Amino acid sequence: MIRTQSVRFIVALFSLLVAFSVQAQKLPNVMVLATGGTIAGTGASSTTTVGYTAATVGVQQLINAVPEVAKVANVTGEQVFQIASESMTNEHWLTLAKRVNTLLAQPNVDGIVITHGTDTLEETAYFLNLVVKSRKPVVLVGAMRPSTALSADGPINLYNAVILAGSPEAVGKGVLVSLNDQIQSSRDVSKTNTSTPDSFRTPELGVLGYMQGNKPYFYRASTRKHTVETEFDISNIQALPQVDIVYGYANMNDVALNAFIAAGAKGIIHAGTGDGSLAAKVKPSLIAARKNGTLIVRASRVGNGILARNGEANDDELDFVVSDTLSPQKARILLMLALTKTSNTKEIQRMFYMY
Structure with a gap:
């Protein structure tokens, strides 16, 4: 039993x-x-x-x-x-x-x-x-x-x-x-x-x-x-391109922008006021930076809304990219990855509208 x-x-x-x-x-x-x-x-x-x-x-x-x-x-x-x-x-x-x-x-x-x-x-x-x-x-x-x-x-x-x-x-x-x-x-x-x-x-x-x-x-x-x-592959990437953010505000100057460029920035996210507006004291330096090969992306500090291409700046003429609805900090990420693929602004603008 x-x-x-x-x-x-x-x-x-x-x-x-x-x-x-x-x-x-x-x-x-x-x-x-x-x-x-x-x-x-x-x-x-x-x-x-x-x-x-x-x-x-x-x-x-x-x-x-x-x-x-x-x-x-x-x-x-x-x-x-x-x-x-x-x-x-x-x-x-x-x-x-x-x-x-x-x-x-x-x-x-x-x-x-x-x-x-x-x-x-x-x-x-x-x-x-x-x-x-x-x-x-x-x-x-x-x-x-x-x-x-x-x-x-x-x-x-x-x-x-x-x-x-x-x-x-x-x-x-x-x-x-x-x-x-x-x-x-x-x-x-x-x-x-x-x-x-x-x-x-x-x-x-x-x-x-x-x-x-x-x-x-x-x-x-x-x-x-x-x-x-996505088209991004980081399997063999050891480092990402340097991209920095320049923040817009009243009485803004180009000191930070020029410092980032001097430090080797391959791209700049300009977190402008409103619809990505460019302050008078900064716009000439942004234009010069782009002519010297630095990628410029216009974004906004506002936090919501679409950044209008050719709105607050003639982006086609200046060869700038706009961030669509991405925040400045996320625009920085996409631009870093985009720069691992190309430096063509039309291609990079496509990426901003796609991702």
Whole structure:
């Protein structure tokens, strides 16, 4: 009788293990690549939501803090960097992008989540949107409050990002940004507040969708080409061309512009006032810079709207490029990548209207 009970117990245990194994195989395989930021930050107390130290918590600790992710995906982590995102560089981007492409080429990786500081999250996301060569989901996630805060938003943001990265609905949507229960386009989203959890917004064009009840709901998609549809290949690129941003303001002069050019800038993003207006003290220097071979892209500091070609300047005559709806910081990214392909302004303008 005891032997029979033992056999039944062993059979039941084996069946349970098989069931767990089958369930695990059904779950998507999601890699979490950690780069630091507030989501990995710690504060002096549970009420510290500003003045904390970013990038102190490792990737495995981040994952372990959200045990619920084990129910929605087979999650593994890798620490790529451990920095505050204001210190993100072109070199970091190239390293990260190459690692993402390597991982997505593996059949046992279904999607990738990248934890990132919020200060430059939108820039990293757009860079990856242009150079990742896979339709598999890539989701950038961060937090506006450190992991030690009473109301830390990192855990739920990470949980939602893992679900999104493992979902069939996110396939082919480009690189996504997920915070505050919202799904945003990496091309269009911006950080709009210094400290509140709802900082990431796309004011005029709107969110792509929402995370609710452990499921993504998409309501629109970007019409701009991305990921596998782009012409950019960074597999053999070791460094990106230097492109700098000159910010427009009242009483503006050309000191910063000339300094960037003297320092070797191959391209300048002019973040002008209004519709990319050119101040009288700066316009001659921009014209001279273009004649000497520096690419000039007119953008706007406003934050929304289409930059009109031949609007505030005769772009055709001056051989300038306009940024379309891209923010200055994202225009810089596209121009850097464009310059790895060509210096023809007509071709580069095509890229700005395409991506």
